[in-house]
Amino acid sequence: xxxxxxxxxxxxxxxxxxxxxxxxxxxxxxxxxxxxxxxxxxxxxxxxxxxxxxxxxxxxxxxxxxxxxxxxxxxxxxxxxxxxxxxxxxxxxxxxxxxxxxxxxxxxxxxxxxxxxxxxxxxxxxxxxxxxxxxxxxxxxxxxxxxxxxxxxxxxxxxxxxxxxxxxxxxxxxxxxxxxxxxxxxxxxxxxxxxxxxxxxxxxxxxxxxxxxxxxxxxxxxxxxxxxxxxxxxxxxxxxxxxxxxxxxxxxxxxxxxxxxxxxxxxxxxxxxxxxxxxxxxxxxxxxxxxxxxxxxxxxxxxxxxxxxxxxxxxxxxxxxxxxxxxxxxxxxxxxxxxxxxxxxxxxxxxxxxxxxxxxxxxxxxxxxxxxxxxxxxxxxxxxxxxxxxxxxxxxxxxxxxxxxxxxxxxxxxxxxxxxxxxxxxxxxxxxxxxxxxxxxxxxxxxxxxxxxxxxxxxxxxxxxxxxxxxxxxxxx
Ligand code: 4AD
Ligand code: MG
Numbered sequence: 001x002x003x004x005x006x007x008x009x010x011x012x013x014x015x016x017x018x019x020x021x022x023x024x025x026x027x028x029x030x031x032x033x034x035x036x037x038x039x040x041x042x043x044x045x046x047x048x049x050x051x052x053x054x055x056x057x058x059x060x061x062x063x064x065x066x067x068x069x070x071x072x073x074x075x076x077x078x079x080x081x082x083x084x085x086x087x088x089x090x091x092x093x094x095x096x097x098x099x100x101x102x103x104x105x106x107x108x109x110x111x112x113x114x115x116x117x118x119x120x121x122x123x124x125x126x127x128x129x130x131x132x133x134x135x136x137x138x139x140x141x142x143x144x145x146x147x148x149x150x151x152x153x154x155x156x157x158x159x160x161x162x163x164x165x166x167x168x169x170x171x172x173x174x175x176x177x178x179x180x181x182x183x184x185x186x187x188x189x190x191x192x193x194x195x196x197x198x199x200x201x202x203x204x205x206x207x208x209x210x211x212x213x214x215x216x217x218x219x220x221x222x223x224x225x226x227x228x229x230x231x232x233x234x235x236x237x238x239x240x241x242x243x244x245x246x247x248x249x250x251x252x253x254x255x256x257x258x259x260x261x262x263x264x265x266x267x268x269x270x271x272x273x274x275x276x277x278x279x280x281x282x283x284x285x286x287x288x289x290x291x292x293x294x295x296x297x298x299x300x301x302x303x304x305x306x307x308x309x310x311x312x313x314x315x316x317x318x319x320x321x322x323x324x325x326x327x328x329x330x331x332x333x334x335x336x337x338x339x340x341x342x343x344x345x346x347x348x349x350x351x352x353x354x355x356x357x358x359x360x361x362x363x364x365x366x367x368x369x370x371x372x373x374x375x376x377x378x379x380x381x382x383x384x385x386x387x388x389x390x391x392x393x394x395x396x397x398x399x400x401x402x403x404x405x406x407x408x409x410x411x412x413x414x415x416x417x418x419x420x421x422x423x424x425x426x427x428x429x430x431x432x433x434x435x436x437x438x439x440x441x442x443x444x445x446x447x448x449x450x451x452x453x454x455x456x457x458x459x460x461x462x463x464x465x466x467x468x469x470x471x472x473x474x475x476x477x
Contacts (some may be wrong), residue, residue: 001020001071002020003020003021003022003069004019004020004021005040006036006037006038006040006041006043006044006045007041007043008040008446009021009074009086010041010043010045010083010084010086011044011083012074012084014074014075014076014077014084014321015074016073016074016075016084016307017073017074018071018072018073018074019038019071019072019073019074019086020069020070020071021038021045021047021069021070021086022038022067022068022069022070023036023037023038023045023067023068024036024065024066024067024068024093024123025035025062025063025064025066025067025068025097026044026061026106027064028064029108030050031051031059031317032049032050032051033046033047033048033050033079034046034047034048034049034062034068034070034088034199035135036068036070037123037128039128042087042125042128042129042132042188042276042280043082043275043368044279045082045084045085045086046077046079046082046086047068047070047072047086047088047091047108048085048086048087049088049089049091050087050088051404053088053144054091058091058093061093062091062093063095063096063097063098063099063102063368064097064099064102064104064105064106065092065097065099065102065104065123066093066095066096067095067097067241067374067462068091068092068093068094069091069092069094069370070086070088070089070090070091070092071086071088071091071366072086072087072088072090073085073086073089073153074091075087075218079417081375086387088168088219089123089291091146101270103117103120104117104120104123105123109110110126110465111126111461114127114455114464115463115469118467118468118476119471119477120477122304125280126280126281126284126464127275128466129280129281130277130281130457130459130464131273131455131467132248132274132277132285133278133281133453133456133457134453134465134466135267135268135447136270136273136274136452137155137266137269137270137452137456138222138449140265140266140269140270141222141243141262141266142222142285142447143243143269144262144265144266145218145220149217149218149290150218150219150220150245151212151217151218151219151220152219152220152221152222153205153208153209153212153216153219153220153221154221154223154388155205155208155221155223156202156205156208156291157201157202157208157223157224158172158195158198158199158200158201158202159200159201159202159208159219160195160198160199160427161196161207161251161427161428161431162200162203162423163202163203163204163205163206163207164203164204164376165376165377165421165423166203168203168228168229168299169200169201169226169227169228170200170201170226170238171196171198171199171200171228171229172194172195172199172201173190173193173194173199174193174194175188175190175192182245184459188377192281194267196233201225202225202226203225203226203227204225204242204446205221205223205225205242205244206221206244206246206378206446207338207378207428207442208221208242209221209246210246210407210431210434210442210444211431211434212245212246213246213247213248213428213442213444214248214434214438214439214440214442217247217248217249217265218244218246218247218248219245219247220243220246221243221244222241222242222243222244222449223241223242223243223374224240224241225239225240225241225242225382226239226321229241230397230472231472232471232472234387234460234461234462234463235398235399235451235462236471237352237450237462237466237469237470237471238470238471238472239448239466239469239470240448240449240462240466241449241450241466242446242447242449242450243447243449243467244438244444244445244447245258245444245445246260246442246443246444247442247444248441248442249439249440249441249442250406250441250442250443250444251389251406251441251443252368252369252380252389252391252405252406252443253374254443255391255404255405255406255443255444255445256316256366256368256391258326259391259402259404259447260271260313260366260393261394262447263309263364263401263402263447263452264309264310266452266456267306267309267310267455267456268310270306271303271307271310275340277455278306278457279377280301281301281302281457281458281459282303282445282458283300283301283352284299284423284458285298285301285302286302287460288460289301294392297427298397301393302457302458305396305397305455305458306456308363309364309395312363312364313363313368314363314364314365314393315361315363315364315365315366315408316365316366316368317365317366317367317368318349318366318367318368318369319367319369319370319371319387320369320387322348322356322367323341323344323346324353325356325360326341326355326356327341327342329341329360331351334361336348337351337355338351339351339354339450344371345373345424346373346374347374348367350399352392352398352422353365353367353392353394353399353400354384354396354399355397356394357394357396358396358397361362363396363450364394364395364396365393365394366391366392366393366394367384367391367392367394368389368390368391368392369386369387369388369389369390370390370392371387372386372387372388372410374416375390375405376405377390377414377418377421378405378407378408378414378417378431379405379408380405380406380407380408380409381405381408381413381417389405389443390403390404390405391403391404391405391408391445392404392445395455397455397460398451398455399449400448400451401444401448401451401452401455402446402447402448403445403446404443404444404445404446405427405443405444405445406441406442406443407442407443407444408434408435408436408441409439409440409442411432411435411436411439414432414435415432418432438463450462450465450466453465453466
């Protein structure tokens with residue numbers, strides 16, 4: 001007999017038809033009622049075994065975590081909580097699970113505990129809901145760009161260049177780290193390394209993405225990126241996924257519009273297509289919130305926050321305007337900020353971004369035209385000589401979700417920046433070439449995939465929205 005997924009069974013008319021379901025036991029009550037889940041939906045199907053129909057040794061093997069195959073009639077349920085159930089006529093144990101040893105009990109576990117058993121945590125309601133939403137968002141990202149005629153480009157993971165010019169890179173080498181070859185002056189000799197040069201894991205596919213945009217027009221990347229920064233926060237991972245669209249003939253305003261359209265599309269997609277999971281996560285967030293002191297609770301629930309983003313424009317303002325607001329803000333005057341905002345040119349801290357988004361405007365904010373000294377070398381220089389056409393999209397509870405810019409398309413200007421910032425000009429020859437041969441105005445941005453998932457699921461730690469998080473001092477699994 002063919003197996004049917006539980007999601008499909010739960011929406012079928014119960015006509016007493018014979019069905020087969022397979023999945024993992026969530027709970028088993030009264031030696032009768034099995035709650036079975038196969039991951040196709042957050043909801044379990046109830047499989048009912050008639051009292052005394054199974055022998056005792058088989059009954060004892062129906063434990064939380066065990067994997068079962070059940071066959072029986074699909075009937076309307078008399079109990080409350082479910083519309084249909086399976087009246088079991090045949091039951092096989094596919095995989096036993098010793099209840100004394102299985103770490104997941106039918107009770108609430110802390111997320112910290114679940115991180116230690118990341119290979120099993122996806123069998124919980126919370127993490128499985130998050131991972132289904134994660135899948136839906138990945139799918140919707142491809143759909144959004146495909147509908148708009150963008151080409152998906154696979155940029156390399158191993159590179160010889162530092163896209164952000166920030167130096168937080170993981171080295172890739174096959175040299176013997178105990179005895180590396182050295183040149184006459186005693187430096188490690190990378191000529192003998194696998195690639196015959198220094199290489200690292202990419203921090204961003206942007207630079208290669210730009211080369212493709214200046215031929216294919218509109219492109220995007222979607223892949224893993226790596227940062228060796230020592231950031232032990234709820235918003236940073238050492239390995240995260242990034243979506244980087246890059247568009248020929250776009251200026252900074254077109255770029256801001258695309259970022260807005262993308263985020264609103266994705267949130268709307270989640271609301272339309274992940275109803276069961278979002279309702280579960282909404283309730284979960286409510287319960288978490290209720291346990292917090294009043295002043296730390298969110299003003300809106302998860303579903304209301306998502307609807308709010310879809311229905312409201314994002315506030316656009318320049319860095320300079322933001323500095324004015326922050327300088328005159330209450331927390332600044334009363335010295336409540338950890339970093340006080342005194343002069344133009346300082347980098348914004350997350351406390352400042354959150355003040356703008358959560359307290360001042362109470363909606364997503366796009367900040368643009370940042371001081372050139374706090375931004376990357378490739379951003380287009382504005383006519384004022386002080387700022388670049390950079391943009392950051394800031395979200396409530398998250399802070400920066402997108403960073404991007406219009407790119408410097410003028411050869412001389414770009415070269416000057418590369419030199420002023422002491423970047424390795426010789427490694428960037430191909431990037432500079434773009435500005436020599438048919439240069440064009442262009443722009444792009446990077447969306448942090450896990451930060452998007454944080455926002456959409458209402459989870460609060462980035463380590464809970466990727467299957468196997470990588471962060472300082474942790475790479476188990
Ligand atoms: O602002 P970032 O560093 O920008 C770039 O990498 C550009 N090359 C993007 C572009 O213009 N094509 O990173 C972009 C986004 C951030 O806004 C944030 O959402 C996410 O990537 N991000 C991280 N997410 C998780 N962990 C980290 N360590 C992250 N660093 C950045
Ligand atoms: Mg950034």
